[in-house]
Amino acid sequence: MANTKYSTLFKLAIMSGARQGELLGLKWSDVDWVNKQIYIQRTFNNGNWYDVKSETSNRRIDLGPSMVTSLRKWKLECPINALDLIFPNETGNPINHNNLTNRYFYPALEKAGIGKIRFHDLRHTYASLLIEQGENIKYIQTQLGHSTHTITLNVYSHLISSTNTEAPLRFEKTIFEASRHCEGTKTKKGSMANP
Template sequence: MKGSIKKNKQTGKWDFVIDIGKDLITGKRKQKKKRGFKTKKEAEKALTALLNELNEGSYIEPSKQAYSDYMYFWIGIKAHEMSIQTLKAYQSYLKSHISPSLGQVPLSSLTPIHIQSFVGDLRSKELSESTIKRIYNVVNASLNAAAKTELIKKNPASTIEKPKVVAKETVIWKWDEVSSFLDSAMSSPYYVAFLLAVTTGMRQGEVLGLRWRDVDFANECLYVRQTLTHDGKGFKEGAKSKAGSRSVGLDAFTLSALKKQKKQVAECKLKLGIAYTDNDLVICSSNGKPINPRNLLRSFYNLLEKSDLPKIRFHDLRHTHASLMLQQGENIKLISERLGHSSVKITLDTYSHVLPNMQQEASNRLANKLFNG
């Protein structure tokens, strides 16, 4: 494989041309040309580097495709792997942020500087760091795919300083605060939803997507096999992750509350007849339709406003469940399985704030046995 160098009579600079193989579609010879070198030596150096890449099989023909066009194509390919909510988020990021800043840049011309400047632009819009990180992750994933399919040599987003999210301190309730909340929530139509969040650690979507067929009264457990989407308009089979599809043991109090709930649901179903929409849901409206997550949260925060309890998010009921179980000395592996974490490490990292107190209590218990026994 050879190339030729010659001086351009019109510009006075040096150019080279080289055969880079045949077009797979037309079968015609393909050539690569580079112009505008100040000296013959510069042209020879560039030609030698290109020849080495061709001989080693590492040469990638630069793509002229605009990055936004590639992104639409990539999201289209990935769509079948995503939930409707995730797909909408990706499309929104592309339309509102990615395309206006990076869309017209050719995919092969993107550099780390482009990506770093893009992250800076996102910060100038005063977006939250968590949102900036999510948008960056989409860009990074798309460029990883481009590098893997040899559209580009290297992912330009892989070398920049990645956005970081400083974890907010999690607020959890104490034993008496949980009891106080559940007492005040007893009259709420969403009482069983709040109870399940506290006693099982289920996520909001998991609670609202729970079906009666997934409640096993005989074996005193339930199975997380379906979640309600964030917009409350559909269901997703399985859980947030593969490990999220799980069984969770139930206590006698929660089982009793579920039996009462089942009786109430059956009465509504009988009363409405064919007007009842039977989704087999544990937590549902009087006509059987799923509860809008916003209505659940509105009810939750209204209850908090009327109480003297520390203000927490609904998701913090899950954190409260895990922390209280840790405090009472339950096995960390068991807790991790109840929460649907893919590894014990995630559980330990998430609830490390609880561990120092547990260490001290364990030391005191050992000392009491040793010296006061």
């Protein structure tokens, strides 16, 4: 059961970009199964509950179907707990973040042959991959819970490629197709005026 819990937790960290404290504070009532989202409303850090960092940190994060399936499977195994936590410890309370990293995260990295990274780097991985696949920076900002897209750009601008061979192709296609459309309209109008 512990393996499923932590593999689901680590997968959700990568697939949502949520902060560690946000993940540890997640409750089953925060899952919107219909819209495939998790609702970030609180955080658990250093043994205490907190409101989220800002108004924009209070957000809904979109999940893919594979992640939703993993959550559904874990829900069937997850022990019922008074706090309704998605990832409770053995006593039904939130997981201690030091225990999480030292007992489970670092050993999982070692087992996978990955060098030692911070748990927070999973959030950076999420953002980096969204940028790499060309997602809109405003969308990335809302998913990460940054207060402005400027913050997102400041943190991740080094990942945004300075070259993009596809952009000029799309631009030319838009311009020339619009131009051809206008030419065709003029020709049709002209031919109607002079039968």
